[in-house]
Amino acid sequence: MNGASREALATARGQLDTLTDSTSVDARELADELAAVTALLDREVSLRRTLTDPAQSGEAKAGLAGRLLAGRVSGATADLVTGMVRARWSRPRDLVDAVEQLADSADLIAADRDGTLGDVEDELFRFGRIVASSTELRAALSGKTGDASVKAAQTELLHRLLGGRARPATERLVVRLVGQPRGRSLEGGLEALSRLAAERRDRSVAVVTSAVPLTDVQRQRLGAALTRLYGRQVHLNLDVDPAVLGGITVRIGDEVIDGSVAARLDEVERRMAG
Incomplete structure (x- = not known):
């Protein structure tokens, strides 16, 4: 997501956290209801376009969403969705993606609890x-x-x-x-x-691939080094692949740190070919 949609999602995630801070809100029920809203918006193209139409006022869109959801979902879910449609979205699909992400987040909040x-x-x-x-x-x-x-x-x-x-x-x-x-x-x-x-859990995930399993000491050193590099805790998901030959590759999001022997051999071959 870019621009307005990213800001709208961040606001919605904050609202979700506020809602689920209350133990009276059933996070699993919230997840199920948000998933149902996702399915509705994914299926009804004209509806999601109307609910993200910048020519319509936020209150008008919130009123429409409120009428559609009345009696079908809990008050917490209705409040969250109507708040989302008041916001500005860069494209209609972003609203659907955001509601789906909140559904998944609600299940994760329940697991955290x-x-x-x-x-x-x-x-x-x-x-x-x-x-x-x-x-x-x-x-x-x-x-x-x-x-x-x-x-x-x-x-x-x-x-x-x-x-x-x-x-x-x-x-x-x-x-x-x-x-x-x-x-x-x-x-x-x-x-x-x-x-x-x-x-x-307020941390990043690094997918670490090595030719052989890392030792406990190697895992601790790598985790500490990546935490220093990125300025936040980094959790290591470890995978073993003999194809890397030696060394390791680390992927965090879209960024790849490739220290494998296979990568160095590929680089040598490219230089020789050039």
Whole structure:
């Protein structure tokens, strides 16, 4: 997101935090209702255009949203959504993306409340690695969800894979991602969820790939070095890939620090070819 949408999302996230600071607000219920609003806005193109039309006043858009949601969602969800449509959005899709992100954040807040947020973050990362390494599983979970029978089969598969093995928040987030991919790849969606969980814990995630597992001392030194470099706590998600040959690669968001032997050999080959 850029410009106005980024500012609107930041405001909405602050409002979500304020709402969920109250123990009377059920964060899981909030997540479910925001997910339902996401599905509605994703399906109704004309509605999301109306609710983000800069020619309409914020109060008029909030009034429309309030009437549509009345009796269908809790007061907390209605207040949050009407506040969002009062804001200015750079494009209609940004509003849908923002509501979806708040739904995911609400589930993560619920996990934070019960002390399982760290586990959820790790489980999302590990499941992403499993999906990336299994073409068959990726295909099974990436079928057309418009078909009710396909969606039911995918949900059943996820319950078998995650039920009793992962935290409830992890299962809810993954089931929702598979059921409503909204054009995203499964791997990309899982990575985004992992980042969102890390942000909830006020830290960055570094995906570290090495040829062999790092020792405890190496992990501690690398974590400390990255924390100093980025000025905030950096959590390490560790992956092993013999293809890197030696050294490590570190990816934080879109930035890649490549210290692998394979990368250095590629550079030598490019120079020789040039």
